[in-house]
Amino acid sequence: MKSTRFDYLLLLAGMLALWQLVHWAVGPDVLSSPWATIRRAGELVATRAFWDHAAATATAFGIAGVISILAGIALGLWLGLRRFAGDVADPILGTLYSIPKITLYPIILLLFGLGVSAKIAFGVIHGVFPIAIFTMSAVRNVAPVYHRTARVLRLSPAATALTIMAPAALPEMLAGIRVGVALTLLGVLIGELFASTSGLGFALIRAMDTHAVADIMAITLLLFVFAASVNALLGFVERRARHGG
Amino acid sequence: MAADPEGQISLRGVTKVFPGHGGHPDVHALGPIDLDIAAGEFFTVVGPSGCGKSTLLDLLAGLSVVTAGSATFEGKRLDGQVPDGIGAVFQQDASFFWLTVWDNVAFGLRRRGMPKAEIARRVDQALAFMGLAAFAKAYPAQLSGGMRQRVCIARTLVLEPKVLLLDEPFGALDQQTRLLMGDELLRIWRETGATVVLITHALDEAAMLSDRVAVMSARPGRFIDIVTTGWPRDRDSRIVSDLGFATVTARLWDKLREESLRAMKTPENL
Numbered sequence: 354m355k356s357t358r359f360d361y362l363l364l365l366a367g368m369l370a371l372w373q374l375v376h377w378a379v380g381p382d383v384l385s386s387p388w389a390t391i392r393r394a395g396e397l398v399a400t401r402a403f404w405d406h407a408a409a410t411a412t413a414f415g416i417a418g419v420i421s422i423l424a425g426i427a428l429g430l431w432l433g434l435r436r437f438a439g440d441v442a443d444p445i446l447g448t449l450y451s452i453p454k455i456t457l458y459p460i461i462l463l464l465f466g467l468g469v470s471a472k473i474a475f476g477v478i479h480g481v482f483p484i485a486i487f488t489m490s491a492v493r494n495v496a497p498v499y500h501r502t503a504r505v506l507r508l509s510p511a512a513t514a515l516t517i518m519a520p521a522a523l524p525e526m527l528a529g530i531r532v533g534v535a536l537t538l539l540g541v542l543i544g545e546l547f548a549s550t551s552g553l554g555f556a557l558i559r560a561m562d563t564h565a566v567a568d569i570m571a572i573t574l575l576l577f578v579f580a581a582s583v584n585a586l587l588g589f590v591e592r593r594a595r596h597g598g
Numbered sequence: 599m600a601a602d603p604e605g606q607i608s609l610r611g612v613t614k615v616f617p618g619h620g621g622h623p624d625v626h627a628l629g630p631i632d633l634d635i636a637a638g639e640f641f642t643v644v645g646p647s648g649c650g651k652s653t654l655l656d657l658l659a660g661l662s663v664v665t666a667g668s669a670t671f672e673g674k675r676l677d678g679q680v681p682d683g684i685g686a687v688f689q690q691d692a693s694f695f696w697l698t699v700w701d702n703v704a705f706g707l708r709r710r711g712m713p714k715a716e717i718a719r720r721v722d723q724a725l726a727f728m729g730l731a732a733f734a735k736a737y738p739a740q741l742s743g744g745m746r747q748r749v750c751i752a753r754t755l756v757l758e759p760k761v762l763l764l765d766e767p768f769g770a771l772d773q774q775t776r777l778l779m780g781d782e783l784l785r786i787w788r789e790t791g792a793t794v795v796l797i798t799h800a801l802d803e804a805a806m807l808s809d810r811v812a813v814m815s816a817r818p819g820r821f822i823d824i825v826t827t828g829w830p831r832d833r834d835s836r837i838v839s840d841l842g843f844a845t846v847t848a849r850l851w852d853k854l855r856e857e858s859l860r861a862m863k864t865p866e867n868l
Contacts (some may be wrong), residue, residue, distance in 0.1 A: 498690040505686045520696040
């Protein structure tokens with residue numbers, strides 16, 4: 354554990370050093386330095402406007418995340434438990450997962466209009482499929498020996514599902530949730546970039562329009578820290594479920 | 599040990615046919631087989647791979663239903679439900695990775711709603727018996743394959759089964775561990791008084807552990823020989839240096855050699 358932590362610090366230091374080198378190479382008009390970015394981020398988080406944008410993004414991300422998780426798990430469980438439906442749906446889900454969702458954006462806008470619901474919808478179509486796919490495969494991949502063990506222990510179908518199948522499938526489902534939540538955030542931010550009047554994605558595109566390099570970098574850094582924190586938290590939960598402690 | 603006319607487990611004219619699907623013909627996996635296993639016997643089935651050994655175990659456990667004939671446990675028909683009193687351990691690791699060793703072993707007792715104090719007593723006893731006491735709080739991922747298999751055996755033993763069915767439980771372990779687990783198994787068998795039915799492909803394991811060894815033919819699996827070893831009840835793995843051990847192993851191999859060759863030449867059509 355100690356050596357992993359050290360590795361992380363080493364990686365972080367390496368990235369900062371690389372960032373500084375690129376900054377020197379391309380100049381402050383393209384890439385602001387790590388220190389200037391961190392300072393600018395510090396200034397931003399002291400402003401009211403930043404937190405209004407952050408709240409708008411967080412609201413859309415939160416709602417889209419919950420919808421992605423619930424719908425993804427429901428869809429994945431249903432397909433995972435029904436062999437035939439799963440066989441039919443598998444390639445369809447795979448296709449939906451892999452198509453560039455940005456092409457659907459005009460349709461989403463026409464359906465939901467400009468505003469928070471379009472952002473949520475865009476987040477959900479990014480997040481829901483990986484969660485459904487991981488959940489389906491998690492349910493299908495539960496070792497057959499667990500089914501046999503459940504029968505030898507004379508468990509009812511309900512007890513089998515709750516006490517054996519659910520915990521056995523949980524780690525892979527959580528892996529899907531981790532991927533799905535990351536993609537939900539991506540979807541929400543893309544939604545904000547293109548047609549929105551609030552949110553961090555909107556703040557980012559406005560900074561780009563005014564060529565405020567330090568602002569672009571600072572917002573990106575803050576988003577990066579947020580996304581990495583969410584990912585680390587979900588990764589922690591997943592590892593606990595995998596090893597049981 | 600001679601079989602009772604009507605054993606604790608009794609098969610009469612049992613066959614198992616798996617219906618073909620998608621244009622494949624039916625697969626006649628097993629039988630007809632007649633068998634009586636006496637209470638407290640150590641009975642082993644050896645046979646070439648794909649001969650229906652595991653199909654037989656599923657029938658004995660009540661996990662699947664005979665196509666023809668009758669299978670009974672203590673006089674009651676095995677009808678696709680595992681009856682109380684039968685425990686099974688499989689080749690694949692079936693320890694629950696999300697539970698500690700202690701909770702793994704307590705699992706079946708908790709599902710039966712046993713009082714907490716009695717659960718604790720039985721689990722601690724089973725852990726001590728299987729040499730797992732020091733690992734009570736460990737998770738299966740922290741244990742070796744052999745230790746995880748012990749957890750599965752302990753989880754079965756706490757339910758105090760009358761019959762312990764073992765489907766190649768040591769198949770994934772190295773040879774030394776297998777021999778030691780064999781000793782362990784003999785000790786369990788002696789001290790619990792349970793009937794043990796072991797499925798294996800290892801002739802030495804079969805010859806060393808069993809009161810009787812049934813040799814199965816290539817598919818459809820039938821018994822081509824049943825060898826009575828005549829070992830004393832308090833035997834252990836050192837019996838491999840007994841002269842009789844070589845005789846028994848030789849006889850098993852003699853019967854099995856031909857069948858194994860046949861099994862190798864039969865294309866798998868499942």
